Amino acid sequence: MGILQNLLFTICIALRCVTSAVGVIHVTGYVGREVNVSCSYDEGYESYEKYLCKNDCGDSDVLVTTSESRKNKYRIHDDKTARIFTTTISDLHSEDAGKYWCGVTRNGKDIYTEVELKLAQDSCCDTVTKIESYEGFSESIVCPYESRYQNNPKYICRGNRPSTCRQQALITSDNKQNGRFRLDDDKLLGTFTVNISSLTKNDSGSYLCGVQRNSDLDVFSAVELKVKEWCCVKSKTASGTAGYPLTFQCPYPSQHYDNSKFLCKGDHRNNCTNVTSQSRFTVQDDGFSHFFLVIIAELETADAGTYWCGSDSQWRVENYTKVELSVEAVHYAVYAVVPVVLLICVLVIIYKYKCYNVRETEAVMDRNTPKAEDVIDAEEGEIYGNQEFVLTFKQQSALNHFDDPVGDEPDYKNFTTEELYSNENYHKANKR
Numbered sequence: 001m002g003i004l005q006n007l008l009f010t011i012c013i014a015l016r017c018v019t020s021a022v023g024v025i026h027v028t029g030y031v032g033r034e035v036n037v038s039c040s041y042d043e044g045y046e047s048y049e050k051y052l053c054k055n056d057c058g059d060s061d062v063l064v065t066t067s068e069s070r071k072n073k074y075r076i077h078d079d080k081t082a083r084i085f086t087t088t089i090s091d092l093h094s095e096d097a098g099k100y101w102c103g104v105t106r107n108g109k110d111i112y113t114e115v116e117l118k119l120a121q122d123s124c125c126d127t128v129t130k131i132e133s134y135e136g137f138s139e140s141i142v143c144p145y146e147s148r149y150q151n152n153p154k155y156i157c158r159g160n161r162p163s164t165c166r167q168q169a170l171i172t173s174d175n176k177q178n179g180r181f182r183l184d185d186d187k188l189l190g191t192f193t194v195n196i197s198s199l200t201k202n203d204s205g206s207y208l209c210g211v212q213r214n215s216d217l218d219v220f221s222a223v224e225l226k227v228k229e230w231c232c233v234k235s236k237t238a239s240g241t242a243g244y245p246l247t248f249q250c251p252y253p254s255q256h257y258d259n260s261k262f263l264c265k266g267d268h269r270n271n272c273t274n275v276t277s278q279s280r281f282t283v284q285d286d287g288f289s290h291f292f293l294v295i296i297a298e299l300e301t302a303d304a305g306t307y308w309c310g311s312d313s314q315w316r317v318e319n320y321t322k323v324e325l326s327v328e329a330v331h332y333a334v335y336a337v338v339p340v341v342l343l344i345c346v347l348v349i350i351y352k353y354k355c356y357n358v359r360e361t362e363a364v365m366d367r368n369t370p371k372a373e374d375v376i377d378a379e380e381g382e383i384y385g386n387q388e389f390v391l392t393f394k395q396q397s398a399l400n401h402f403d404d405p406v407g408d409e410p411d412y413k414n415f416t417t418e419e420l421y422s423n424e425n426y427h428k429a430n431k432r
């Protein structure tokens with residue numbers, strides 16, 4: 001059972017091989033995974049039988065031989081060109097840890113080399129660094145390492161399984177950039193940094209920072225990334241009719257009175273387009289109302305969609321408002337029907353006026369022509385159902401008193417209250 005000095009033994013841990021001049025070779029595997037035990041042999045022994053055995057290496061202790069290359073959870077492969085035979089032990093359990101022997105069968109005494117198998121848990125780590133970020137942002141995961149690993153390859157993977165981390169690496173120090181991932185290794189500082197851009201909620205979860213080692217298991221540190229939704233203050237709806245003006249409010253916190261206000265359109269706030277450059281859109285802010293007004297001069301059906309407004313164009317994590325705008329097309333049939341109905345009404349009234357006395361006629365008139373105030377109340381409640389959001393008749397009147405230092409908003413100034421009013425009345429007619 002002595003160790004022959006003229007034999008060199010090679011052992012593979014994971015995919016790496018190391019030549020050991022000393023007698024005992026140390027191998028580490030992960031519980032539940034497999035491990036490769038590779039032993040090299042001298043020239044001349046290519047055709048000899050090789051085997052792996054345990055304990056005292058008696059006949060019953062032989063686990064697998066090249067004569068029967070697959071037995072239970074052991075597989076053996078003899079690479080005669082490289083003169084290395086490799087035994088794979090799969091489904092490792094804690095009782096698999098311990099002493100093994102690599103053997104070469106020959107006349108007289110076999111050639112043996114001692115192998116020590118250690119097991120590690122396939123999970124990591126006791127301490128986890130927690131990072132929080134937001135959808136659409138970029139975030140850097142900083143992975144510190146010991147200075148002696150300066151020149152070792154670095155990588156990062158998802159999950160917390162050390163055994164599969166390197167195979168499933170999102171990015172390694174060999175390729176600095178891979179899609180949304182970038183890896184920078186600061187060897188002086190002893191940290192490598194993985195920058196993930198355009199974060200989505202799907203990026204939330206566990207990550208392992210790995211440092212590849214040559215003769216032992218890789219070293220890991222664990223990170224937990226949480227990608228949060230860039231939360232909205234409010235989500236609102238607005239509706240209008242094509243061809244008519246529409247105004248809605250975008251609230252902002254009072255401390256933002258001095259910030260530039262923005263409005264953009266698109267399904268996703270990351271890549272929505274600035275619409276304020278279109279002349280039909282006007283943003284009006286008096287700096288003290290805690291909301292700014294968005295005035296669309298003449299709605300088009302194509303204006304329907306999702307709008308985002310806020311008071312920080314840097315898209316930092318601040319309050320913002322999402323607006324779902326729907327636009328009703330103009331139904332020309334209504335234009336035809338309304339005058340006809342009005343005409344019939346007038347004829348009926350004239351007819352009744354002729355048939356009944358004056359007192360009765362007054363009563364009819366009262367029912368059919370509501371006072372202006374009644375109409376406004378009805379609009380606020382019934383038509384939009386979202387009172388604070390819609391500029392009412394009253395608010396619009398007040399706006400006309402706003403100072404307009406630039407004086408370049410003819411679109412807005414030209415909206416008479418009657419026009420807004422008629423748009424809203426139109427809705428009312430349409431709803432019926």
Ligand SMILES: *[C@@H]1O[C@H](CO)[C@@H](O)[C@H](O)[C@H]1NC(C)=O
Binds near residue numbers: 013014015034035088
């Ligand atoms: C063991 O070696 C085989 C064949 O080279 C390889 O496919 C497998 O990935 C290795 N397993 C481990 C855990 O390194």
Ligand SMILES: *[C@@H]1O[C@H](CO)[C@@H](O)[C@H](O)[C@H]1NC(C)=O
Binds near residue numbers: 138
């Ligand atoms: C990540 O990389 C992008 C692009 O190079 C950069 O703009 C961003 O500031 C970086 N993020 C962090 C958190 O370092």
Ligand SMILES: *[C@@H]1O[C@H](CO)[C@@H](O)[C@H](O)[C@H]1NC(C)=O
Binds near residue numbers: 158202
């Ligand atoms: C989320 O990420 C996983 C990988 O972590 C990927 O397999 C999956 O397709 C992603 N899902 C979406 C909706 O992007």
Ligand SMILES: *[C@@H]1O[C@H](CO)[C@@H](O)[C@H](O)[C@H]1NC(C)=O
Binds near residue numbers: 268270271
């Ligand atoms: C806008 O961003 C979202 C999510 O980031 C993406 O799904 C969509 O394809 C993007 N649209 C365009 C036009 O780039």
Ligand SMILES: *[C@@H]1O[C@H](CO)[C@@H](O)[C@H](O)[C@H]1NC(C)=O
Binds near residue numbers: 262274275276277313
């Ligand atoms: C949007 O466009 C307008 C007009 O071109 C410009 O004044 C404003 O700064 C732009 N807003 C953003 C957030 O880019």
Ligand SMILES: *[C@@H]1O[C@H](CO)[C@@H](O)[C@H](O)[C@H]1NC(C)=O
Binds near residue numbers: 253317318
């Ligand atoms: C967001 O909105 C809430 C409620 O409207 C307000 O209390 C808070 O100050 C706002 N946050 C920021 C950063 O403006």
